[in-house]
Amino acid sequence: MPGTGGTGIGVRSTGPITGFGSVIVNRVRFDDSTAQVSLDGQADVATSLRLGMVVNLQGERDAAGLVGKANAIDVWSIAQGQVGSITGTQFVVAGMVIQTDPGTVLDGITSIADLIPGSWVRVWGLQASSDASTWNATRVALVQPGDLVSSGLCVLQGSNFYINGLRLTNTAGYQIQSGTLVRAQGTLADANSSLSLKSYVPLGLDATQPGDGEVEVSGLVTSMNSSRQFTLGNLAIDARLATLNGGVIAVGQRVEVEGRWQGGVIMANSVEIESSQSLDSAEIEAKIEEFTSLSNFVVRGQRCDGSGLKEIKGGSVADLKVGLKIHVKGVKQGEILYLTQLEIDH
Template sequence: MFMSSSQWFLSQGRTRLWVAVAGTALAAALVACGGGGTDAPSGSTPPAAATGSYTSGAISGFGSIIVNGVRFDDSGAQVFDDDGNRRGSDDLKLGAHVEIEASRIDRAGGSGTATVIRYGSEIVGPVAAVNSAASTFTLLGQTVETTSTTVFDDSLAGGLSAMTTGLVVEIHAQWDAARSVYVASRIEDKPNATSYKLRGTVANLDTTARTFSMGGAVLNYGSATTVPTTLANGAWVRVNLQTTPSNGQWMVTNFGNESRSRGDHSEAEVKGIITAWTSATQFSVDGLAVDATNATFREGTAGVVLGARVEVEGAMVNGVLVATKVHLEDSSSHGRGEDYELHGTVSALDTSAKTFSLRGLTVSYGSATWKDGSEAQLANGSRVEVKGDLSSDGATLTASRIDFE
């Protein structure tokens, strides 16, 4: 849901699909059902000029940046937010969704060199209600679901229990169109927000009243500085909002650039949710059009449906992911001890509580196994690799294994 190196994006993703090339009918069909590609590809193989790789997914580790199991060297990468502003690598957070343009990926070593990284969230707004039993909360008329892999910023100690009515938060998430919920991968507080933000699908467009709905919110764009010519029911848009509603409507100040245009890449790998579906071979993942006509399906095609989590690899051609392999991601693979990986220098070591800080995250090591060293050797300044799961509140990484580096 992002764009090529000079453009910007929208992203979601916890799935892999391996892709090849799509035709005009695919792009048109997916746009019609809200899935969106832009230009249709002209062939079934990447053009000779296509180079490098394209990857979209949530950040699952640092020591460089780890996305979809690949470690990208980000030391020379340009980092941008979804407004096109230059940022630094310190702005990249665990659980945030990113798009990466990089060198060809070394599959044997699971590594690549990033040239451009883009990141952006789906929602910024005030919490309206919390349903602890369902692990959900609402804001700006949208329902957000938290899971065992949702990362809560350390400013939200206690995770969902820290979510109180009126608290302004920023949500990195994937849109599950089958259930009409946002599945959060990262949540952080945003106390100084001067505007709110919402990404979603347009419905009930009224061009006379200049309003439309998005989930349970009514948005008024009468005072928006610019209005995209593509605004229509079913379109995926990003809007910035005033922080105070008027007569029950949220006032749009401007529309973000949500073009789906991407450069050609000989390799592409995406994890995400199927957000639009025509058939098992023509669908969209997090707004990215996919042609899986010539793909192999490890688990068959029956599970390739709206709302399914998939992992895809292939090539990017004229903004379409042309799949060669499609894999249905099993949610049971999460929570088995090594969902996240961090590399860095130990600080704030507390041997009584058996915790330390690593790249801004609290690590609990009481149940960890050790490699190339022991717990007795752990000290502030130690260089370590930590693999583990999030605690129940999403604010602490519970280490399953710690390697000294």
């Protein structure tokens, strides 16, 4: 693999995008220049990727686990529809409870408090409950009305399949199995009680096709079998022989696991409990796309505010303009990345 001195270790990585300059997932910087990219099943390009989108990535990385090369990047939103009830920092959409936190990236709204019932949103996120009815949003965007998307466990009740209380119709041609974690997309019908399918896709990593190499996954602990055996989303993790960093594993914690498949279980080599500081942080290396002022500019689709900076490495405010390549680090708050570092890339 270029830059690593070897051919690279095969890896499948799933988790939210935390930065760019290539694409950063699970703390590994993957070169995405030749990757095949798809967004919600449609072919796209790497420049369409955004902070907080959850990806399934296949590629290779170096032995140190710092850099890699992506061959394929698939992104699936997990919910789309009209916002229902709103309680504090969580809301309901498509029959799903969506939780947000300070690390949730927002697009089109400055805070969750700006959401109103009836608004249309698209959500990317991580499974937060064993029954997959609750999800933790990593990105929320205001969108125009369209198809409804709902993700969760598909269950058979009588002769009908349901997901999050919606009866699935127009199911001919789809291989539907009860108990499977899926993403269903379609049109509401029957007084909003049924979903006429247009798309039906299993979610998560597939243990039946593990491939070769490492597995890296970031998610929320949804259940515990023992202090070192737990479920991450819908994935079984055995961490009895793993190195544990950051504290004690508990339900609701966001963790990053590295390991290999063995009999439908990920045998972990390491488990990292992610801190609130790491979840709120982001890093981008790209060209400025819009520039109004130091407190209001856009890079890689992300609006930034650098008004709190004490210095700009490699130049000054006068140098900043559209097309200039920069490297920024900062803290996510709503739809703004508040910068702690800005360096001009010469």
